[in-house]
Amino acid sequence: MSKxxxxxxxxxxxxxxxxxGVGPKxxxxxxxxxxxxxxETSLALADALRDLKANTRYCAVCYNIxxxxxxxxxxxxxxxxxxxxxxxxxxxxxxxxxxxxxxGVYHVLHGAIxxxxxxxxxxxRIRELTKRVDKGIIAEVIIATNPGLEGDATAMYIQxxxxxxxxxxxxxxxxLPVGSDIEYADSVTLTRALMGRGDV
Amino acid sequence: MPRPDRSYRTTAIILKxxxxxxxxxxLTILTPEHGKQDVIAKGARKLTxxxxxxxxxxxxxxxxxxTGRELGVxxxxxxxxxxxxxxxxxxxxxxxGYCAELVDKxxxxxxxxxRTLYRLTEAxxxxxxxxxxxxxxxxxxxxQLLLWAxxxxxxxxxxxxxxxxxxxxQVFSPGEGGVVCPQHAPxxxxxxxxxxxxxxxxxxMQRSRYEQVEAANIPQGPLDDSxxxxxxxxxxxxxxxxxxxxxxxxxxxxxxxx
Numbered sequence: 001m002s003k004x005x006x007x008x009x010x011x012x013x014x015x016x017x018x019x020x021g022v023g024p025k026x027x028x029x030x031x032x033x034x035x036x037x038x039x040e041t042s043l044a045l046a047d048a049l050r051d052l053k054a055n056t057r058y059c060a061v062c063y064n065i066x067x068x069x070x071x072x073x074x075x076x077x078x079x080x081x082x083x084x085x086x087x088x089x090x091x092x093x094x095x096x097x098x099x100x101x102x103x104g105v106y107h108v109l110h111g112a113i114x115x116x117x118x119x120x121x122x123x124x125r126i127r128e129l130t131k132r133v134d135k136g137i138i139a140e141v142i143i144a145t146n147p148g149l150e151g152d153a154t155a156m157y158i159q160x161x162x163x164x165x166x167x168x169x170x171x172x173x174x175x176l177p178v179g180s181d182i183e184y185a186d187s188v189t190l191t192r193a194l195m196g197r198g199d200v
Numbered sequence: 201m202p203r204p205d206r207s208y209r210t211t212a213i214i215l216k217x218x219x220x221x222x223x224x225x226x227l228t229i230l231t232p233e234h235g236k237q238d239v240i241a242k243g244a245r246k247l248t249x250x251x252x253x254x255x256x257x258x259x260x261x262x263x264x265x266x267t268g269r270e271l272g273v274x275x276x277x278x279x280x281x282x283x284x285x286x287x288x289x290x291x292x293x294x295x296x297g298y299c300a301e302l303v304d305k306x307x308x309x310x311x312x313x314x315r316t317l318y319r320l321t322e323a324x325x326x327x328x329x330x331x332x333x334x335x336x337x338x339x340x341x342x343x344q345l346l347l348w349a350x351x352x353x354x355x356x357x358x359x360x361x362x363x364x365x366x367x368x369x370q371v372f373s374p375g376e377g378g379v380v381c382p383q384h385a386p387x388x389x390x391x392x393x394x395x396x397x398x399x400x401x402x403x404x405m406q407r408s409r410y411e412q413v414e415a416a417n418i419p420q421g422p423l424d425d426s427x428x429x430x431x432x433x434x435x436x437x438x439x440x441x442x443x444x445x446x447x448x449x450x451x452x453x454x455x456x457x458x
Contacts, residue, residue, distance in 0.1 A: 020219070021221045021222065113447070115294060115297045115298070115301070115443060115444030115447035115448065116216060116300065116301045116304070116443060116444050117443065120446065120450065148217075148256060149256065149286065149287055149293060152287045152288070153290055153293050153294075156288075156289075156290045156293075157290060160290070160454075177247040178247075179247075179248050180247070180248055181250075184250040185253065186253030186254045186256070186278075186282070187279060188253060188256065188259075188279070188284065188287075189253040191282075191284075
């Protein structure tokens with residue numbers, strides 16, 4: 001980077017550039033915005049970043065990100081502790097919680113099996129899920145991984161690991177999203193929608 | 201090679217897929233006439249995107265691509281070959297992922313003519329999807345990919361002395377890139393045993409069409425040996441083992457009967 005740019009500015013641009021979805025131009029824009037913004041804006045951001053690492057941890061039960069351990073969902077006696085939704089990322093928990101339709105608990109894998117990127121089963125929280133099911137409390141495991149090649153591979157692997165452990169295993173239904181057009185649907189989605197059709 | 205038009209239609213195999221920005225996907229595609237390209241499928245992660253299901257990993261799609269200064273944009277996409285069993289069978293998916301990784305590693309990005317490689321990759325993915333045991337098709341793919349990339353191992357002459365190979369057991373040197381005769385073998389480090397039947401198998405795969413190789417009914421021993429030799433040779437060329445190879449080995453081991 002040019003020597004005309006002071007080192008602290010360069011360092012922050014480089015730090016922003018490492019974030020997913022942030023390119024060098026966006027990183028520069030964010031940095032110069034913070035330079036011009038009131039001091040408290042930058043300090044609040046710095047405090048939030050420090051807090052993020054200092055005050056968060058993984059829930060020892062579901063491996064979601066939490067401040068308290070166990071997390072509020074796992075600690076909630078009103079929730080059905082016998083039904084577990086297995087998701088790839090903490091953001092998937094938020095998406096399912098937004099529906100208000102699920103009253104069970106979660107298990108966060110922190111990724112999906114992606115051999116080409118060197119992510120295998122041991123890099124995910126699959127072993128922890130197996131131990132959780134081994135305790136015999138869980139009656140149903142809902143595999144809610146993304147419906148793509150990597151999510152499907154993860155689902156198949158989990159299914160294989162948990163077979164014979166006594167818990168019912170289900171997978172989120174796959175088909176047409178609300179607001180879509182059948183005309184534009186791909187053959188895989190349409191086939192699965194037909195296979196999963198229901199009575200009206 | 202001259203720069204292509206600003207937009208072009210192509211058929212493509214999706215080799216790699218990463219999330220990009222808010223709702224986009226960055227795809228690495230292999231095309232017959234425009235080589236290997238990185239293109240963005242804008243909005244492809246949105247549930248209502250028309251492209252969403254059409255840009256799935258290890259499928260074939262017809263695409264309209266607008267070329268950009270850095271990355272092309274897949275403006276339209278329609279899946280034409282879904283290869284369902286790669287998604288329904290962990291072992292088949294692992295084999296297909298391994299082949300896609302090899303293509304990605306051996307092919308440089310850019311507008312080169314990849315018609316032969318495209319046909320090979322497409323045919324291999326279809327075989328992995330369709331046949332009962334995909335091992336032969338994957339070995340054939342490895343041999344033909346090495347030939348295409350200019351790394352085809354020397355199997356007719358000793359790579360040290362240059363003399364024709366006699367019909368007897370030999371050794372293979374990944375470092376020297378081919379067969380070493382028993383006479384010169386002591387001079388070469390890190391060699392692998394190469395039984396005569398395995399050498400014949402590798403030669404057959406190098407020189408023949410897949411249908412001829414399939415018709416030869418190669419026994420399991422030489423096929424397993426070919427896997428060992430090719431795996432070491434590929435790791436030597438790439439300077440490391442493909443990342444998906446370890447997963448494939450694990451899944452095969454865990455799926456083996458008994």
